[in-house]
Amino acid sequence: MELNALKKMNKGISTAKANRLYWLGRYAERVYLALHLLRKHYDLMIDEDSYAYNDFCYKMGVQNRYVSGEQFITSYLYDTDNPDSIINMLEKVKDNAILLREEIMSETLSYIQMSIFFMKAAKVEGRILSELQTITDFMLAFWGSIDERINNSEIRTIIKFGKFVESSDLHLRFGYPLDRIESINVRLFEALDNNTELCDEINLLAYKNNMVADKYNEPRTLYYLNGLFSA
Amino acid sequence: MIRYRYKYKTHITFSENIFSHHFLLRGIPMESESQKIIQSECSVMPGDQKSFGLDTFGNTVVSGYIGEYHNFFEFSSEGIVDVYQNKISEKLNPLFLYSSKLTQSMSNVSEICSTIRFSESQSVHEKIFIISNEISKALAYMPGVTSVHTSADDALKIGKGVCQDFAHVMIAVCRNFGIAARYVNGFMEGEGYTHAWIEYYCKDAWYGFDPTHNRPADPGYIKLAHGRDYEDCALDKGVFKGLTQQKLEVYLKVEQIQQ
Amino acid sequence: MYSSLVKQRDTVNRWMERFGVRFGIYKNGVFNEQIFPFDPIPRIISNSDWKDLEAGLIQRVNALNKFLCDIYNEKKIVKAGIIPEEFIYSSKGYLAQCEGITPPKCIFSHISGIDLVQSKDGTWYVLEDNLRIPSGASYPMIARDITRKVSPGTFKENEIFDNRNYASLIRKAMDYVNVDDGLEVILTPGRYNSAYFEHSYLAEKAGVLLAYADDLIVEDDIVYYKGLFDKKDRVGAIYRRISDDYLDPLAFEPDSLLGVPNLMRAYAKGNVAIMNALGNGAADDKGLYYFVPKMIEFYLGEKAILKNAPTYLPYFENDKKFVLKNLEKLVIKDVAEAGGYGVMFGRDMDAQRLADVKYLIETEPRRWIAQEVIDFVDLEIMEGEEKVYRKSDLRAFVVSEEETHVWKSGLTRYTRNPASFVVNSSQGGGFKDTWIMKK
Numbered sequence: 046m047e048l049n050a051l052k053k054m055n056k057g058i059s060t061a062k063a064n065r066l067y068w069l070g071r072y073a074e075r076v077y078l079a080l081h082l083l084r085k086h087y088d089l090m091i092d093e094d095s096y097a098y099n100d101f102c103y104k105m106g107v108q109n110r111y112v113s114g115e116q117f118i119t120s121y122l123y124d125t126d127n128p129d130s131i132i133n134m135l136e137k138v139k140d141n142a143i144l145l146r147e148e149i150m151s152e153t154l155s156y157i158q159m160s161i162f163f164m165k166a167a168k169v170e171g172r173i174l175s176e177l178q179t180i181t182d183f184m185l186a187f188w189g190s191i192d193e194r195i196n197n198s199e200i201r202t203i204i205k206f207g208k209f210v211e212s213s214d215l216h217l218r219f220g221y222p223l224d225r226i227e228s229i230n231v232r233l234f235e236a237l238d239n240n241t242e243l244c245d246e247i248n249l250l251a252y253k254n255n256m257v258a259d260k261y262n263e264p265r266t267l268y269y270l271n272g273l274f275s276a
Numbered sequence: 277m278i279r280y281r282y283k284y285k286t287h288i289t290f291s292e293n294i295f296s297h298h299f300l301l302r303g304i305p306m307e308s309e310s311q312k313i314i315q316s317e318c319s320v321m322p323g324d325q326k327s328f329g330l331d332t333f334g335n336t337v338v339s340g341y342i343g344e345y346h347n348f349f350e351f352s353s354e355g356i357v358d359v360y361q362n363k364i365s366e367k368l369n370p371l372f373l374y375s376s377k378l379t380q381s382m383s384n385v386s387e388i389c390s391t392i393r394f395s396e397s398q399s400v401h402e403k404i405f406i407i408s409n410e411i412s413k414a415l416a417y418m419p420g421v422t423s424v425h426t427s428a429d430d431a432l433k434i435g436k437g438v439c440q441d442f443a444h445v446m447i448a449v450c451r452n453f454g455i456a457a458r459y460v461n462g463f464m465e466g467e468g469y470t471h472a473w474i475e476y477y478c479k480d481a482w483y484g485f486d487p488t489h490n491r492p493a494d495p496g497y498i499k500l501a502h503g504r505d506y507e508d509c510a511l512d513k514g515v516f517k518g519l520t521q522q523k524l525e526v527y528l529k530v531e532q533i534q535q
Numbered sequence: 536m537y538s539s540l541v542k543q544r545d546t547v548n549r550w551m552e553r554f555g556v557r558f559g560i561y562k563n564g565v566f567n568e569q570i571f572p573f574d575p576i577p578r579i580i581s582n583s584d585w586k587d588l589e590a591g592l593i594q595r596v597n598a599l600n601k602f603l604c605d606i607y608n609e610k611k612i613v614k615a616g617i618i619p620e621e622f623i624y625s626s627k628g629y630l631a632q633c634e635g636i637t638p639p640k641c642i643f644s645h646i647s648g649i650d651l652v653q654s655k656d657g658t659w660y661v662l663e664d665n666l667r668i669p670s671g672a673s674y675p676m677i678a679r680d681i682t683r684k685v686s687p688g689t690f691k692e693n694e695i696f697d698n699r700n701y702a703s704l705i706r707k708a709m710d711y712v713n714v715d716d717g718l719e720v721i722l723t724p725g726r727y728n729s730a731y732f733e734h735s736y737l738a739e740k741a742g743v744l745l746a747y748a749d750d751l752i753v754e755d756d757i758v759y760y761k762g763l764f765d766k767k768d769r770v771g772a773i774y775r776r777i778s779d780d781y782l783d784p785l786a787f788e789p790d791s792l793l794g795v796p797n798l799m800r801a802y803a804k805g806n807v808a809i810m811n812a813l814g815n816g817a818a819d820d821k822g823l824y825y826f827v828p829k830m831i832e833f834y835l836g837e838k839a840i841l842k843n844a845p846t847y848l849p850y851f852e853n854d855k856k857f858v859l860k861n862l863e864k865l866v867i868k869d870v871a872e873a874g875g876y877g878v879m880f881g882r883d884m885d886a887q888r889l890a891d892v893k894y895l896i897e898t899e900p901r902r903w904i905a906q907e908v909i910d911f912v913d914l915e916i917m918e919g920e921e922k923v924y925r926k927s928d929l930r931a932f933v934v935s936e937e938e939t940h941v942w943k944s945g946l947t948r949y950t951r952n953p954a955s956f957v958v959n960s961s962q963g964g965g966f967k968d969t970w971i972m973k974k
Contacts, residue, residue, distance in 0.1 A: 055719050055743045057760045057768055059750040143555070143726060147738035147745045155553045162552065242764055276763055298753065298796030300785040327756050329800055332634040339785075339800045341754045371631055374624040504631060513785045515796045 056197060062145070063203055063243075063276035069141040069149075070207025076134045076160075077184040078215045079105070080177060083121070087174055090114045104218050105129075122177070123168035131180075132164045148200050153190035156183045202236055206243060206274060209233035214270055223261050230256065248272040278359050278495055278532055279314070282463055284470075285352040285527040286512060293345040294518035301338040301512050302331075302461065302501040303353040309364045310484075311499055316355035322346050335501035335509055351512065356533065362494035364475070364482040372456040372477065376504035377427070379448040384432035388414055388445070389452045400455060400478035407449050408490050415442060417488060424506060439472040439488040440506055446474050446487040447505065458502045460484065461509050465496035465530045470511060475502065498530060536693050539686045540575040541917060547575060550681040556674065557732050566727050572965030573678055574916045578929065578947040579970045588651075588659055588931065589941045591841030594831060596647045596933040599666060601834040603643035603818050607633050612833055618826050619850075625901060626823065627871045628667070628816015630779060632786055636803050638812045639712045640936075645774075645810035646705065647933040648672075648946075651841075652911040660844045660909055662928060663824060666815040668776055671946040671966070672932050673733040676701050676740075678968045679944070694973035698944030702740030704934045709743065709772040711936035712808035717771025718760050720746040724777050724793045734776050743774070753797040758807045772808040773798075779813050821870040821904050822848065845907040849900035858905040859893055865905040867892060880908065914967070916949055925949045929969060945969040 058066075082101065089097035098117040102109040107129040111117035124130045139157050146154050160183045167176065188208075195201050213229045237243065252269035255261055284303055299320075307313050318338060320326045326340040338351075375381055381389075392410050394403055418436040426434075428448035431441035443459050450457035456477035464471045473486040473493045484493030503509035540547065548570075557568040580588070605611050606623050613620045623629055648669020650662040679698050683690050709719045721743055723734040738745035744760065751770060752759050759767040775782060781791040786799035801807045817823070825846045828839040847854040847865070858865060862881040869877030879892065896903050913924035927949035932942040947967040 053716070057718060057720075057744050057746075057750075057762050059746070059761050060763060061747065061749060063763055143731075143735070144745075146735035147743075150739060151554050151736065154555065158555050159553055296752075298785060300797060300800070325755075327800075329756065329804060331803070332632050332636070337800070339753075339756065339797050341752065341797070343752075343754075370620050371624055371634075374621070508631070513789070515784050 058199060060276050065141045065144050066200060066203040067207040067274050070204040071211040072134055072138040073187060074208040074211035076131060076138060079131060080181055082219060135161050135164060150194040153187060153194055156187040159183055202240060205236035209236060210270060210273060214267060217267055223258055226261060227256060244273055245275040280357050280498060280530050281533050282498060282530045283354045287525045288349045289523045290347045291521040292518055293347050294516040294520055295345045297342040297514060297516035299340055299514040301351055302335050302509055303351060303511055304336040305357050306335060306499050306501060310360050310362060312358045314356040314358055318353040321350040333503050333508060357498050362484050362492055365480055366482060368456055368477055372458045373451060375451055377507060378444050378505040379428050381448055381452050382429040384429045385448045388432060389449055404476055404485055408487050411445050411487055412490050415445060442487040443472045443474050444505055450476055459505045460499055460502045461511055462500045463498040463528060463530045467529050469526055469528060537577055537689060539689050540682055543685050544575040546685050547681055554677060555732060556677055560729060571674060574965055574967045576915050577968045577970045578914060582972045582974050585971045592649055592931050592933050592941045593939045594837060594840055596935060596939055598831040598834050599664060599818050600643050600935060602830045603815060604641055606817060607814060617829050617833055622822055623817060626817045626820045628820050630814035633814035639714055639808040642712060642935050643812040643815055645708045645935050648930045649933060651929045651931060652909055654909050654911050660842050662844060664819045666819040667811060670730040670733055671930055672701050673736045674966050675944050675946055675968045696943035696971045696973055701942050702737055704940060704942060705737060706741040708934050708936040709774060713771035714806060714808055715771055717769040719743040719772045720770055722746050722773050722775040722777055748793050748795050751795045753795060753801050756801045756804045756806055758801045770807060774810050821868050844909055847905045849896045849903055855900055858896060862889055866908050868904050870902055870904060914949055943971045
């Protein structure tokens with residue numbers, strides 16, 4: 046194998062690329078967390094509340110287009126015509142990732158590719174939710190590959206920015222307590238490493254200002270959070 | 277020799293702000309045997325960020341970029357030019373013998389060519405007058421019917437056009453008869469708009485001819501740029517971002533100066 | 536020597552899927568990404584065969600580069616009466632806008648894709664030169680990466696040149712022509728281009744940026760990469776995967792959204808290297824192909840090592856007579872078309888069609904070339920569990936920097952349709968790895 050003794054690094058992040066990186070992080074995290082949250086609600090649906098998916102849809106902020114728990118699970122996982130489905134989330138991850146191959150590397154991209162293949166096969170084979178642990182494994186491998194393969198810290202930062210914004214967003218929506226949100230914020234700010242140029246300053250101040258017990262679960266907090274990234 | 281003063285200004289007003297605006301302009305007279313530039317100045321607004329260069333045909337081009345939002349664009353060019361005889365001695369670039377995108381010889385061009393008969397003894401100059409007479413019959417001057425993308429063949433089909441179409445048809449016919457010809461952009465004496473005519477090659481020199489007025493391009497013509505057809509030497513091209521309506525105003529004044 | 540690859544071809548294909556080895560195709564206006572079918576049986580080229588090919592390819596590309604430099608400047612070959620000027624000026628690929636421009640280091644064709652076929656007697660013939668944007672090298676490159684993983688034994692037993700250095704060859708070519716040590720980018724029209732996989736894979740492997748038209752900007756005749764927060768980095772070399780017509784809306788096709796406005800101004804001033812150079816179409820036109828052996832003699836004073844397929848130019852009276860008389864035996868090609876389009880076999884035409892084509896040749900002689908049909912060797916491919924023989928060709932990649940190198944591999948394409956002679960990927964063919972043996 047030939048080792049390249051390269052004279053220089055060709056580094057650069059255009060606005061369009063920054064946006065793709067950010068959304069790559071968001072969608073990838075959304076897939077991972079949606080599966081996680083789905084498992085929790087599915088557990089309730091077994092013997093406690095067969096309509097727990099109504100609550101899931103409400104919190105997730107997606108249209109409740111389902112008639113039964115069973116139909117919800119199939120459609121929400123596999124239906125390519127359902128804009129909110131996990132398979133479509135994965136397609137969105139891929140849409141961004143495929144445009145970033147040279148930054149995230151083919152190996153990283155391949156976990157997304159494999160997730161999509163797995164989902165398509167799982168739909169045909171009628172697999173149940175627990176078997177989608179493979180997707181969770183692939184997503185964890187995807188995040189591992191990002192840390193392992195991407196040398197450019199700016200690139201990593203923007204993906205992580207997206208990841209933690211999404212994480213905080215979903216945790217807020219699903220009513221997690223303040224300390225959980227704050228621990229995600231710590232990771233977000235760590236990832237940014239004081240690189241606040243990527244942040245909208247006013248939204249950042251407002252978001253931080255809202256991190257108190259009586260305000261953090263206001264809808265406005267989500268608004269500030271979603272306005273943090275500015276490239 | 278006649279000395280002219282020219283003042284040329286184009287002003288584009290955009291109804292909405294635009295940005296990321298690249299432009300490429302050719303609005304500066306060309307130095308040649310038949311034309312000497314005594315004085316020349318130009319400016320671009322807003323910003324006046326511009327660079328100069330020569331394109332492959334030797335035309336001066338002014339290019340630049342305006343990144344910020346703006347709602348107008350103005351180019352002005354003014355100066356003094358001495359115009360000599362209507363002849364530019366030059367070695368022939370064979371390129372001008374071959375058809376280009378807008379001067380391709382299709383059925384309508386072939387048809388007009390078939391109506392033209394030359395005799396052996398006629399000089400190129402005589403042939404040019406014969407061709408131009410024939411074009412005057414085939415094409416009527418009428419603005420607003422054709423566009424900058426109209427080819428010679430299409431203009432003939434429509435039977436109407438402006439100076440650009442007359443020039444394209446003339447060039448297509450000339451090249452069909454083996455006479456090298458090229459497209460010329462420039463100013464005419466008086467007040468009004470920019471004009472287009474042609475140059476044809478005879479022996480060792482180019483001669484200007486104005487098919488729209490069916491006469492030699494002399495006197496009263498100041499040449500800016502030339503090429504195979506309009507596309508090689510368009511006076512102002514630009515691309516920008518933003519949705520907008522644009523309004524173009526052109527001011528041109530060319531007058532003789534007494535010496 | 537490759538039986539283990541045949542056995543493990545499903546594993547190989549799974550790896551290909553995993554890496555998204557695909558090419559895009561438009562069918563009825565809808566974009567689809569398809570798997571590019573991979574056949575596990577490699578094309579094997581012996582070392583002695585390769586040495587001849589290599590020498591011939593280097594010679595050919597050197598002459599073509601000299602030709603391009605000549606016709607955009609002095610035109611000595613026209614003045615010497617070797618090529619009629621008409622073949623230059625009326626070639627669709629000739630760009631008057633490039634007259635007098637000498638690209639950095641005087642290289643026009645940095646990456647040349649030369650398409651060859653081997654006849655049954657073992658002779659190689661050049662079918663066409665691709666000097667604009669030859670594509671396809673990434674496929675054998677990634678196929679090799681995968682087959683080595685899947686069947687290491689195969690590569691231990693056989694001594695085969697590694698072909699995974701293609702990206703570093705490209706990178707060296709970019710480094711060599713780079714102006715003022717600027718950034719190096721691959722300019723892609725985007726993911727809906729048939730070769731998008733290749734653009735992104737090469738950017739990754741060569742360590743250069745993948746740029747879209749919007750990422751680049753020309754200011755003061757210098758090209759910049761637009762970064763975040765108004766950061767601007769000078770660009771020194773652009774490996775563009777956008778054709779000439781769409782490269783600069785202010786110089787060429789005015790409606791192009793894929794291009795970079797005023798890129799031509801920066802290029803004309805020598806402020807950026809563009810690979811391949813603009814205007815290369817003047818040399819890889821099928822009409823010009825006829826003259827390549829003459830170019831080699833003219834510029835290098837050597838006899839051509841590689842043969843052209845026997846070609847006739849109806850432009851010349853004698854050739855025209857021959858073509859009209861022997862049309863049934865010949866293949867007719869439209870000089871302006873590429874990718875397997877505009878190719879017609881005389882033997883497939885009925886009387887009416889023959890008459891139509893004869894008329895076309897009489898009325899537009901410059902537009903056509905005629906070639907003898909070469910009886911080229913068929914290669915074995917796997918169809919299910921069966922071995923069948925199919926037509927194939929070889930695209931050799933030649934990279935020109937300080938020296939000219941031939942990549943020790945190539946893209947072998949084959950037809951899947953047994954009756955077809957056209958092996959282009961846009962026409963539904965597959966590909967093989969190409970092994971160049973060390974001994």
